[in-house]
Amino acid sequence: MTGMEALKDKAARTTEHFDVLIVGAGISGVAAGRHLNQQCPDRDYAILEVQESFGGTWLTHKYPGIRSDSDLHTFGYSFKPWVGPPIATAEEIRKYMGEVIEENDLARRIRYRHRIDAAYWSTPDKQWALEVTRLDTGETLRFTCNFLWMAQGYYRHSDGYTPEWPGMKDFKGLIKHPQTWDPDFDYTGMRVVVIGSGATAATVVPAMADRAAHVTMLQRSPTYFRTGRNAIEIAEELRKLQIDEHWIHEIVRKKILYEQAQFSKRTFEEPDKVKQELLDNVRHYLGPDYDIDTHFTPKYRPWRQRLAFIPDADLFKGIASGKASVVTDHIERFVENGILLKSGKVLEADLIVTATGFNMNVMGDIAFAIDGKPLNWADTVTYRGMMFTGVPNLAWVFGYFRASWTLRSDLIGDFVCKMLNHMKSKGVAQVTPQLRAEDHNMPLLPFIDGDNFNPGYLTRALPILPKRGDKPEWMHNQDYWAEKDEIPATNLDDAAFAYA
Numbered sequence: 001m002t003g004m005e006a007l008k009d010k011a012a013r014t015t016e017h018f019d020v021l022i023v024g025a026g027i028s029g030v031a032a033g034r035h036l037n038q039q040c041p042d043r044d045y046a047i048l049e050v051q052e053s054f055g056g057t058w059l060t061h062k063y064p065g066i067r068s069d070s071d072l073h074t075f076g077y078s079f080k081p082w083v084g085p086p087i088a089t090a091e092e093i094r095k096y097m098g099e100v101i102e103e104n105d106l107a108r109r110i111r112y113r114h115r116i117d118a119a120y121w122s123t124p125d126k127q128w129a130l131e132v133t134r135l136d137t138g139e140t141l142r143f144t145c146n147f148l149w150m151a152q153g154y155y156r157h158s159d160g161y162t163p164e165w166p167g168m169k170d171f172k173g174l175i176k177h178p179q180t181w182d183p184d185f186d187y188t189g190m191r192v193v194v195i196g197s198g199a200t201a202a203t204v205v206p207a208m209a210d211r212a213a214h215v216t217m218l219q220r221s222p223t224y225f226r227t228g229r230n231a232i233e234i235a236e237e238l239r240k241l242q243i244d245e246h247w248i249h250e251i252v253r254k255k256i257l258y259e260q261a262q263f264s265k266r267t268f269e270e271p272d273k274v275k276q277e278l279l280d281n282v283r284h285y286l287g288p289d290y291d292i293d294t295h296f297t298p299k300y301r302p303w304r305q306r307l308a309f310i311p312d313a314d315l316f317k318g319i320a321s322g323k324a325s326v327v328t329d330h331i332e333r334f335v336e337n338g339i340l341l342k343s344g345k346v347l348e349a350d351l352i353v354t355a356t357g358f359n360m361n362v363m364g365d366i367a368f369a370i371d372g373k374p375l376n377w378a379d380t381v382t383y384r385g386m387m388f389t390g391v392p393n394l395a396w397v398f399g400y401f402r403a404s405w406t407l408r409s410d411l412i413g414d415f416v417c418k419m420l421n422h423m424k425s426k427g428v429a430q431v432t433p434q435l436r437a438e439d440h441n442m443p444l445l446p447f448i449d450g451d452n453f454n455p456g457y458l459t460r461a462l463p464i465l466p467k468r469g470d471k472p473e474w475m476h477n478q479d480y481w482a483e484k485d486e487i488p489a490t491n492l493d494d495a496a497f498a499y500a
């Protein structure tokens with residue numbers, strides 16, 4: 001029995017049909033709804049979300065200090081001005097998203113506590129059938145849709161990634177991952193070791209430093225950080241002049257994007273100079289005697305991994321005050337009272353926070369099948385990181401790492417709406433990306449180019465991710481400046497799209 005037949009077999013259940021179903025009510029899913037309202041107002045759609053509310057990343061994460069690491073002028077939507085400081089807390093981001101939901105009448109579209117478990121495409125029916133569990137009632141529901149808009153993010157929300165270290169069971173204290181943090185947990189007076197060196201560790205360490213006895217950031221290798229005041233001067237100036245917030249938003253976005261492009265270019269053209277500037281900034285806060293070489297000088301060139309911004313230098317101020325410290329070493333094993341390092345030193349701890357990243361999941365852990373055949377994403381080739389060969393009527397939102405994620409949600413939103421309207425005007429019900437005659441000898445490569453960008457969670461997930469080719473249309477690009485022109489210019493009648 002095919003997946004579609006199995007669903008049809010559950011005859012007692014009613015099926016709800018929508019033109020479009022959006023998976024996830026994070027920043028991308030909400031953007032997708034707004035795009036449909038504006039550009040495809042005749043389409044009926046719903047947003048299905050497994051959690052109890054909207055926000056995605058900004059709802060899931062409740063660890064001390066949780067905040068964005070990129071500015072909200074570009075992380076926020078193009079259509080709604082961001083009027084707060086550029087680096088925002090999760091609460092501030094959710095408040096902003098709540099306003100967007102209200103202003104665009106999206107609340108009635110969102111179904112919370114709806115977990116999509118399986119999605120089956122049927123070519124005879126030219127539609128997707130979804131198997132959905134309603135968590136508040138335990139019911140299995142059935143939805144069908146013509147187009148599936150995957151805005152489910154890139155990592156498993158239910159648990160974070162914690163490596164297995166020897167001796168973890170011997171440790172007598174507590175081990176917690178930031179992704180599953182209970183905001184009521186009291187760590188007052190505890191000796192805390194935070195394992196990790198990314199944006200999460202850099203946020204947690206200063207945020208916990210006041211209440212904890214001491215916080216140690218334990219890293220295997222250092223990361224680059226940028227720092228500065230949590231304010232944008234030009235926005236402050238324009239506000240003094242009482243310029244309209246929409247104008248300020250647009251100007252500040254343009255300025256930030258321009259500066260980011262210049263910065264990114266410089267990391268390729270003069271990496272040593274950029275590196276020195278970043279390190280001088282750290283030196284400024286930590287003083288001449290601090291061992292910057294060991295703790296803050298990465299071996300890779302700047303921008304090969306996401307570069308976190310530290311607002312108001314709080315991490316460095318915490319270290320300078322003595323409330324926090326950094327240890328760069330390798331873990332030998334966990335012991336009863338803390339962590340034994342390769343150097344032979346023991347870091348004593350009551351609480352170990354594993355800021356060790358995410359479990360990437362492909363398409364929200366949903367079991368996909370096409371005409372009864374289970375779909376292995378690694379057998380597909382990505383069309384610009386948005387659609388996939390052999391997978392009809394489905395778009396995937398995967399944002400930028402080097403620029404704000406949302407800039408790409410926006411470009412994809414325009415693309416999907418344009419595609420839906422194009423299909424309508426052609427009178428077709430199905431679009432499937434396919435390799436063209438000229439693409440058949442194209443080398444098929446891992447989803448991302450590890451020499452260009454190589455965070456651990458992506459590298460770990462490469463075997464289950466779609467493949468990329470060596471032409472721009474078959475790659476998942478991380479270059480906003482190229483894509484902002486290329487994606488809108490897509491020829492929807494190109495042979496890369498098969499219509500039926």
Ligand SMILES: Cc1cc2nc3c(=O)[nH]c(=O)nc-3n(C[C@H](O)[C@H](O)[C@H](O)COP(=O)(O)OP(=O)(O)OC[C@H]3O[C@@H](n4cnc5c(N)ncnc54)[C@H](O)[C@@H]3O)c2cc1C
Pocket residue numbers: 023024025026027028029048049050051055056057058061067068069070071075114115116117151152153154155157200363364365366397399400403404405406
């Ligand atoms: C702590 C943290 C900080 C970050 N900071 C930044 C930043 O400053 N700037 C930046 O650009 N990026 C940042 N990122 C990356 C960030 O995840 C994205 O920018 C963005 O929030 C992702 O939004 P999204 O809506 O695409 O996905 P998510 O926020 O992951 O939301 C996806 C939603 O889909 C739901 N979902 C998933 N699977 C299913 C299913 N099977 N059924 C139903 N619902 C499902 C999830 O519950 C979730 O609510 C950060 C990430 C983390 C973890």
